[in-house]
Each structure stands twice: as structure tokens, then as C-alpha cells.
Amino acid sequence: MATTDLTALSAAQAVEAIGRGDLDPTELFEAYRQAATQEDLNAYLWVAQDAPEPPAAGAPLAGVPLAVKDLFCTEGVPSQAGSKILEGYRPPYTASVVARLAAAGAPLLGKTNQDEFAMGSSNENSAFGPVLNPWDRTRVPGGSSGGSAAAVAAGCAPWALGTDTGGSIRQPAALCGIVGLKPTYGTVSRYGMIAFASSLDQAGPLTRDVTDAALLLRHMVGYDERDSTSVSFPPGEVVLPSAESLAGIRLGVPEELTGTGSEQGVGIEPGVLASFRATLELAEQLGATIETCHLPHAPHALSAYYVLAPAEASSNLARYDGVRYGLRVQDDGLLGMYTKTRSQGFGKEVKRRIMLGAYSLSSGYYDAYYGRAQRVRTKIAEDFRAAFERFDFVVTPTSPSVAFELGAKTGDPLSMYFNDYCTVPMSLAGIPAISIPNGLSEGLPTGFQLAGPAFSENRILDAAHALEQAIGFDARPGRTA
Amino acid sequence: MIDREQVLHVARLARLELTEEEVGQMSEELSNVLDHIEKIGELDLEGVPPTTHVIEVSNALRADVVEPSLPRDVALANAPAVADGGFLVPSPQAE
């Protein structure tokens, strides 16, 4: 097969082809290694030099290589979380989920670019330069898992790992026209994932289709004793989806997140909304019932999120002090070394969030900010529980807009934060949500988000599969630039 | 609203050094974000418990069994400065 033919296969197809003996995993790895080395989107920060030993016979992922977001620790391999403060840092250990996938037969292909410490929605906050959107190189791929999303969309990786704290898998998946799944909090071990906001961070797959997402997730989930917040996946196993119909499925469309008549000014672009409505019609044709529902506290989710996540981040990022690893900027005394190292090592957005977080935790403000935000979080989780008594899933557009132009929002943090408007509530509730491509608006992909109760991944994947079949989205970027 | 003084105080807590220009910018940007965030102050949250862990788990305790430690050269491999088998830092006493 020609190299382009090899990389045209979905991951699940490649696994199958290898299993039939029609495809050599070393050849496949080499094809992707070349694609990753040659890509010009700045999606990769590091690419493996050599193909690894072929996996053991019968390894379920058969040697299909994996692109991994920079913030997953990989032993001896740069793991920098997109930050200058960790430039060149090579950890002495490998993240549990990466090790688990490698054991299942998905070797490390490369490390992908990201917003620094996963803080961002455009990948413009990387210390190693922005990632370009393969659909239009003047536009952002979304973030923070922008490198993973762009690499998969551009065919430079069969699949990729990302992390989602407030939308960092789903939003770039939507903007790059691929599938992204944020699992239930706790189902995938966080051990070895460089932390942004511990109570929200969750690893998940970025893939070309829903089947690949299910296949990768199957080998990601599971209890890890190294992560106290980890849980075993109660259904036992992630099942590969097969549904073609949505018969009997009840979809709730939350008024607060879809902007219809909302005074909050969600600002969902008309093209995105049109695409969303078209998918709802399609869902109805597949047998689903669709109704408006309410998540009364969802409009406050963004506020709660921008208290909780920066607060945790301000603490998680205190370890970057120039003592044990990473950048050190020498200065006369200890205080000088601390402040110079951190001021020069962290980018602007990271510093902004550290400041915001430290402020909201500081003496006299805790109750008004952190304490209240934790209570809002409780209400948001309750809202979802109530909704899931009447509906199987809650659906929204993933992102209020399609991919925007580089630099369009960098001057206005608040408008950048609004990219997470539809994805943050699910993160706060810890529930699983998938984004699938559901069409184009002005030539750029739009995303459809489907969220279900905790541990409903199998049902979500099935429903997403049925929709995917009906939508028939062509995942190949029509490159316009 | 977060004023200059507060910005400087928080920067000190977070061990960040801001230029005069950054202080002004930070104060303005954070104030904008905080204005938005403060809307949660309007909600009635009387009696609502806080959520720290969204998926309830408890204990998750580790048995008291020794696992191998890192060889010292590995522990020190990423250190910016090393002396006497340890991580070399400017003395805090000199502050």
C-alpha cells in the first residue's frame, strides 16, 4: 500500500488489517512517523525516531501508533505541557494511561502541541508556537488539545490522547472536524498527566470516528491505584458501538446553553446553530424524541469554572520553582530565583490564571469565590441529574463558533473563555460527553455535543455512532489555504 | 474589582514578578473576569453543600508496603543545580 493509503485507514480499520496480516505495523508506524515529521501545522513537539518493536501477537491495538498530548509524562521523552518552564523536561516515569495503551499495543508516535498547562481554547498559549487548523491555516485548531486534534484531522496520527478540563478535547475536536470524548471523571487515571485543575482534568480520545473513540477508550479506562480519585468502569468494558437508530432515545436541548431566548447572550453563531438544528432533525428521523430542557444553573457554570480551575491551577503550578527540574533563572537570593524563574517561565495566560486562582483562595475571599463556586458546582450536577430523569442525553453545539482566526481573541481573555460555554457544565458535573462533527459552516467544521449521566459512555458512543452514520461527515479537511 | 495593591499582594503570594505595565494590565483583565464571576454572588446557595469530588469515593488507602525509591542520579537528573548529592538552592536565611 502507498503511504497515503496506509494513513487513510481509520485506527480500527488498521487494527483489523494488521490482524488479517494485510498490514505490517512497522510500516504503518513509519508512514505516520513520516507524516508527523513532515507536518507543517506545528502539531507535534516531538516525534519518535524509530519504530518500536512490533507488539506481541494478539495485542488488541496491534501496533497502531498513538499521538499523545505533551502534558502526559513519557519516560525519557520531552514532556513539557507546552510550557517554557518545562522546556526539555524528560520525566523518569510514564503516565499510567500511556503505559496502559502501550501495553495494549498502541506505541508512542509523538508528543503533540497544546496550550501551556492546558490553559486555553485556541492553542495560541503554547510556548512552542500556535498550531494551525488543517481546514484553514489562518485559523486556530481550538484548545487546549489543539495539536492532538490537528494531527488527527490532518491524517498525521491515527488517533490521539488529549485532556479535557473545561472542553479541551471536545472543542478542538469540533473545530477540527473530528471526534473527541471526555469520559466520566475518574474512569481514566490521571497519574502522570501534568495537572491543570485536578478535580476536572480527564484524559480522553481524539479520533477520526466514533468507533475509534470507543476502541481507544476501551484500553484507557480502569482503576489505577496510583490515582486516589480513580474508579473502575462500572459497565466493565467499553463496547464498540453498532447502533444505527435512535429509536426510543430522548434528547434534551437545554435552553440555557443553546441560546434560544437566553438573555445571557451565549452568542452561538447562526451557522453553528443551523448545523445543530439540522442534526436534531436527523436525530428525529432516526427515532429520537427531542424536547427543550432546563439546566437552570448552567449559565453560571463558566463563572464557577473560572474560580475553581484557576484556584487549583495556582496550587498545582506552585511546584515549578526552579529547584528540582525545569527552568531556573538565577538571581541573588531565593525569592529572586523564585519570582524570576516563574515570571519568565510561565506565559501570559498561565500567569493570569495563577493570579486569579491565588486571589480567589486568598484570605477574605475564599467564601465569596471558591466556597460559592463549589456550591454552584453542586447545583449544576443536580441540574443534570434532574435532566437525566427525563432524558437519555443532553445535546448542544460543542462550540459557539467555528474555528476563528489566529489572534482574533488573544486580546480579550473573557471572550476566549466563552468558547467553553457549552462544554464547561459537563466538566463541572464530571459526566461524559462526546463531540462529533456534524457539518460545515462557511467551509469549517461544526461540532455536536452529546452528554449523558456518569458512566454512560457505552450508550453515548452508540447514539453518537447512529448519528455519525446518518450525518455522513467527510472528515478530510478541505484545505482552503 | 481588583486594584493595584491587591494585584501586587497576590503576585507576591504566587511568587510572580510583574512589570509596572503588567500590573495595570492584570488589574484590568482580572477585574473584567471577576465582574463576570461575581454573578454567582446573586445565587441563593443557602444550605447547598460544596462539591470537591464530583464522583464520590472514599479512603482509597495504600497499604504500608515499601516500593523502590529512585536511584539518586535519576532523582537529581533534571535538577538545575546540584551539590553534595542534593538540590542546590540560594539560602532562605540570606533573604
Add this chain to the structure above:
Amino acid sequence: MSAVEYEPVIGLEIHVQLWTQTKMFCGCALSFGEPPNTRTCPVCLGLPGTLPRANAQAIHFGLMIGLALGSDLAPRSIFHRKNYFYPDLPKGYQISQYDEPLCTGGRLGDVRIHRVHLEEDAAKLVHAGTSGRIHGSDASVVDFNRGGTPLAEIVTEPDVRSAAQAREWLTLLRTTLRQLGVSDVNMEEGSLRCDANISIRPVGTARLGTKTELKNMNSFRHLERGVNAEIARQEALLRAGEEVVQETLHYDPVTDRITSLRSKEEAHDYRYFPEPDLVPVAISSEMLAAAQREMPELPAAREQRLQALGVSAASARQLAWRTELGDYFEAALACDGAEAQPLANWVCNELVARVGEEDPATSNVSPEAMAKLVGLVAAKAVTVNNAKLVLDRLVADGGDPGSIVEAEGLGSMAGGDDELEPLVAAALEANADAAAKIRAGNMKAIGAIIGHVMRETKGRADGAEVTRIVRSKLDV
């Protein structure tokens, strides 16, 4: 006008290193003087991406401490992050417990307990000396071997009223913790560390004065001296019309001086928040039962039991608070040679006076010998004074008290008046003055008579017997 009398109000904060196999949140073995940075792993070095896992044994020890102190054990407790920067703190925060600790309330002896919580120890910062200077400035070297060692922090209510009481109470706490087997509680080696919150107020007033926190008292002697020095410092300030400033102070045992730890503003704002990487500790009935099962007899209970055996309150306390002394006493008591109270007296007074802080079990005086000696005294086979000489000999060379008495001719004169009466008569004759005074009712004069008899018998006579015979002869 008389000067105002001040009364100190003291609360103690004690950090105890727990005697687990591994650290609080990782599987590294605890360090006992290994070369620097040989007991570390990604977790206790605070490497990016690592997560803590709480040590079940540390929780178990925490529960045992709570039970021993009569605390309320929280059915659910959580860990917080205490955020501050220091090179010995690898994550930029210490994982500790804050407003939902493992144990609250309780009492030990005459001091109420405020709370007991678990946390992780900091690493060690050593001055780099000549081997490392940075930009010409002083440098330090961080050794993370100790970092992450499990600590129980015990905080008392401000019930202590003197430095001596603080020292005495800490001794009781140490004994209790040692009995529990949760720590080796060695102040010099830092496995038991005590800080004191100290304020003073005019006697008879209730309002608390401004308190200071005194750190670095690394022995029982330093604790007592440091607290006394701080009380004196505060008193001098108040008498000079100045004010006590709330601050953290450092006691230097060499110079006996107290210095302020934070000369700079360094406003402390720890930004505590619940540790999202750890889940709540929920005490199950199994965990509680396991802790209860392993509770040994504690000093307070031992004190009561010894008193029930007939030991005086003072001796019972001494034996109970010094475990090794109590153990020695009970071993001697088991030899059936002596009654509890006289035995306790001999152990607590005469033996301790001779062996000091040493564990008597390691002395030359076996518990059997001790019991036998006290038995000889009780049987009047040897006088108290001569028994003390026998004890001197036992401490020096060991051996059997009976043999020593015989060999040295220290045995009491045989009972009965036959031998003693003529001696007393002779003594009265030789000391007519004294005899007259005794007759006139001045019993003090009897000393001369007893002295005379003792000289004649080389101390083998029993003073009480002599007195009895004098009384009957002179009819007083």
C-alpha cells in the same frame, strides 16, 4: 502599691513522626540517616503529574492516638493543601488537615486536647558550606529523604501554666505515644517536635494576652528553658509598658536567646483548600476495631491500676509516666518478695536516686534483688539505713541482697528486747541529760539515745525499736 503578678498561658503544638514503613503519600521507605536523596520517588519529589496516595497505617496510627487521647474520631475527614513556597516543600504546598481533622477534642492528664491531624513532613535543608555558593551568596542543599514522612500534629488547648508543667506533660505524651508504638518519639532526633504558643496575663484575669509562637525546642530541657525565657521576655515587655507582638520566635538553646523568625512582612496566607487529589477518609467499623484491638495499657490507666494495688498517688504517676520504671516495678512485684507500696517507694526514690534517667532494667540491680531487699526491710532483717548501703552495693556490683547482708554483717539485731534492752539502758545511763529531757516530755532528745545505740551496734539496731524501749523504760 504591689507589682502585678503575671500568669503564663501556654498551648503546645506537637509534631510526631509516625513509625510507618513508608512515607505518608508514597511507597518510599522512611529514612534514618541514609545518604541524601536516596529515599525519593516521583511522588515525594513533587514531579509533574504525580499524585499522592494516603498510607493506611498512618491513618491507623492516627486513630490509635485519637483513642489514647479520648478524642472524637471524625467519621469523615479530609486533607487540605496548605500553600507556601519553601525549598523543602516540593509541591509548593503541604498536604495537611485543616477544618475536618481526623480527631478533635480529648484530654491527656490535666491538659485538654484541641485536635490531632495528619500531614506530611518537609524535606531537610542543609547549609551548602563551601561546596556551593550561588552568585557569591550563601547556598543550601535540599535532601528530600525526610520529605513526606507521616506526621501527627497534636494541638493542645491553652491549659499549661508553667514551663515545668509543659515539660512534665510532654513527658507524659511521649510515654503515651511510645506505649502506643506509633513513634520512636525522640526529641533530639526530631521525631518529636514541640512548639509552644505563649501569652501572659495578670493573675486573676480571664482575657488572653497576645501570644507568640516559640519554635525549635529540641529537647525537654530546651523546652523548659525556652518557655521560661519567653515568659520572662514578655513580662519584661509588659512591665516596661510595651506590647507583645504576635510573631513566630526561634529559641537558640546555645545562647538562651529568642529571636524573631520573620523579620520581613511575609504576610502568611496559606490559601487552604480541599486537596482534590485525595478522597475523604471515612472511618469504617473495621478500621476502628483494628485500632482498638491494638491499644496497649496507657499511662493514665496504669496509674489507676497501680493505685488500686496500694501504690501512693505520687509513686503511681511516676511509675506510669516512666514506662521503663513501671515495667521494672511490676517485674519486681511479680517476684512476690515485697508489698507494692514499700517496693514502689524504694524504686521511685532510692533506686532512681542511684541510676538516674537510666532504665533500671539495664542496671546491676535485678528486679528479684530489689524485691528481696525490700522484703528484708519489711521483715526487719535489715534496717532502712543498712538497706540503703546494700542497695549501693547492688548498684555497683549486682548480686543477692541476702548474701551482702550476711557477708557485711549488716543484718538487724534479732528481734525481742533481750539483746537491745541492756544496750538502751546503758545509753540512758551514759546520756543522763537526754534522759531527763525525755522524761520532761522533750522527745527530740531521743536522738542522742538512738545515736548511741546505733554506734554500739554499727547501725544494726532498729531505731523504732529503740524508741519503743526508751518510752517503756521512761514511762513517757
